[in-house]
Amino acid sequence: MIGLLMARAAQPLAGVAPALRWGLLGVLVLLILGAIASFALPLFRPGKSYLELQQRVWSWWVMAALIAGALIAGWQVTLVLFAAISFMALREFLSLAPMRREDRLVILLAYLVIIPSYGVLFLDRYGIYLVVIPVWTFLLIPFVMACIGQTRAYLTTAATFHWGLMTCVFNLGFAAYLSRAPLSEAPEAGGAGLLFFLLVATELNDVAQFVWGKLFGRHKIVPKVSPNKTWEGFLGGWITTAVVIWFLGPVFTPMRGIALATLAFALPLAGFAGDVTMSAVKRDIGVKDTSRLIPGHGGVLDRADSLTFTAPLFFHLLLFFNMGRAPWP
Amino acid sequence: MALIRLLLLVLLARPIARFMTGADVIGREHLPKRGPAIIAANHNSHVDTLLLLTIFPPHLMGFVRPAAAADYFLRDPFIGWFSRKLVGIVPVERAKAGTGADVLAPMREALSQGAIVILFPEGTRGPGTDEMGELKGGIARLAEAFPDAPVIPIWIEGAGRVLPKGALLPVPLNCTVLVGEAVPRGADRPAFLTALRDRLLALKAEAPPQRWR
Numbered sequence: 001m002i003g004l005l006m007a008r009a010a011q012p013l014a015g016v017a018p019a020l021r022w023g024l025l026g027v028l029v030l031l032i033l034g035a036i037a038s039f040a041l042p043l044f045r046p047g048k049s050y051l052e053l054q055q056r057v058w059s060w061w062v063m064a065a066l067i068a069g070a071l072i073a074g075w076q077v078t079l080v081l082f083a084a085i086s087f088m089a090l091r092e093f094l095s096l097a098p099m100r101r102e103d104r105l106v107i108l109l110a111y112l113v114i115i116p117s118y119g120v121l122f123l124d125r126y127g128i129y130l131v132v133i134p135v136w137t138f139l140l141i142p143f144v145m146a147c148i149g150q151t152r153a154y155l156t157t158a159a160t161f162h163w164g165l166m167t168c169v170f171n172l173g174f175a176a177y178l179s180r181a182p183l184s185e186a187p188e189a190g191g192a193g194l195l196f197f198l199l200v201a202t203e204l205n206d207v208a209q210f211v212w213g214k215l216f217g218r219h220k221i222v223p224k225v226s227p228n229k230t231w232e233g234f235l236g237g238w239i240t241t242a243v244v245i246w247f248l249g250p251v252f253t254p255m256r257g258i259a260l261a262t263l264a265f266a267l268p269l270a271g272f273a274g275d276v277t278m279s280a281v282k283r284d285i286g287v288k289d290t291s292r293l294i295p296g297h298g299g300v301l302d303r304a305d306s307l308t309f310t311a312p313l314f315f316h317l318l319l320f321f322n323m324g325r326a327p328w329p
Numbered sequence: 330m331a332l333i334r335l336l337l338l339v340l341l342a343r344p345i346a347r348f349m350t351g352a353d354v355i356g357r358e359h360l361p362k363r364g365p366a367i368i369a370a371n372h373n374s375h376v377d378t379l380l381l382l383t384i385f386p387p388h389l390m391g392f393v394r395p396a397a398a399a400d401y402f403l404r405d406p407f408i409g410w411f412s413r414k415l416v417g418i419v420p421v422e423r424a425k426a427g428t429g430a431d432v433l434a435p436m437r438e439a440l441s442q443g444a445i446v447i448l449f450p451e452g453t454r455g456p457g458t459d460e461m462g463e464l465k466g467g468i469a470r471l472a473e474a475f476p477d478a479p480v481i482p483i484w485i486e487g488a489g490r491v492l493p494k495g496a497l498l499p500v501p502l503n504c505t506v507l508v509g510e511a512v513p514r515g516a517d518r519p520a521f522l523t524a525l526r527d528r529l530l531a532l533k534a535e536a537p538p539q540r541w542r
Binding site: 087088091092094095096098099100101104105107108111153285286287291292293 | 351354355487490498500501502503505537538542
């Protein structure tokens, strides 16, 4: 009876590649260790407030559960989840970026662009995906703004819209599209495995930079933009992530040799670049976090800032080294 | 009816509020944990009411009642029914203010029943600029009549952009609800109003810049 129930419970996992199952199990172990640490630390070193650490760990549980659920459910659900993430990130960005009163309906138009952008990924029309935002939205939004007729700060506002759509929608879309890769292109763990690997590498890089910086950080790396970032954190995170990519890459991706070495070298750099770039945007606006949606982390954009750089990088390296042509049809 | 209202608030209004505004709350610990209590908030949009109704935990939502203009919300039977039964408004006869009629009576009644009454002391929605309008004196009289009900100042940033006065189409944009500590009762009504105004402006200064350039 119990065996039957367990088999029933495991049924949704039947279509999940074994490597991905092990990967998800590994994440679960890390989450349990994190939870134990967040409750054990106050016992050993009392006096400090551990509320933020506990919130941070709990938020990791929620985020991991959402992503794991989508990966198990399939690429359709993954695309919907990422469309929702893009919407929340774009809402955070457009709410804080300087926008003019006359742009209210243009903001609505910018959200609507999420539908065709993710829609063509649903239809597997990669060629069209590459022009929906970078060409056609790029042309349409300034034209609509011109029709509305407010020319004060016109150019900066048009550029702000484009920057927000490129980072929050176009770049995050690459991550979601990985999950559509057919098994023939990624036999190790399927498309879901590719996305899982990208997310683990990116978030590990964030965490490793943070931990190395906390433990050994002394020399500031970009003091004007992000005063908490140090050379020690940057280099420690870089090496840690590169090593993990080198050893886990063959488990989840078709990348080997020079391709994998390039990824191990470049992905931690891209993650750092995404973090610093978004920090510059936040500093310009005068906020520390883009919202308070994720307790202990800040907003969606605070969590996904590195991903807006690492997702296209991983996607294009994969394309260049392992597909060598336009990807799956 | 109370159950239907609660279900609609939790299952419909709260997801809508989160979708449209993100519904960030700073200072949640200052929200009153029981009635009677008076919430004094700035007012730029109907979204203000939606946010204030939905940031409370479900076991308190039933007590939360927004004061609203009778001349606006009770003008036609459907909107009137919706406002009274589902939003749970306490009607205020704005037109009768200053005529000697007791316009605060419905609010006193609600407070004596243990409600958490939401008041917009500016009296109407502002134009969505960053300025706060003149605060009306009614809240000071109400606070005097209920010395045990804390008056909690709340600044709502950004709601005037989601659905400004006169607009039909709402546009999703993040809003932040900043909740302050209870305003101390002043020596007299003008002192109380000044203290309330200062508290609201102090909260505004803490808000993220979710406003037009």
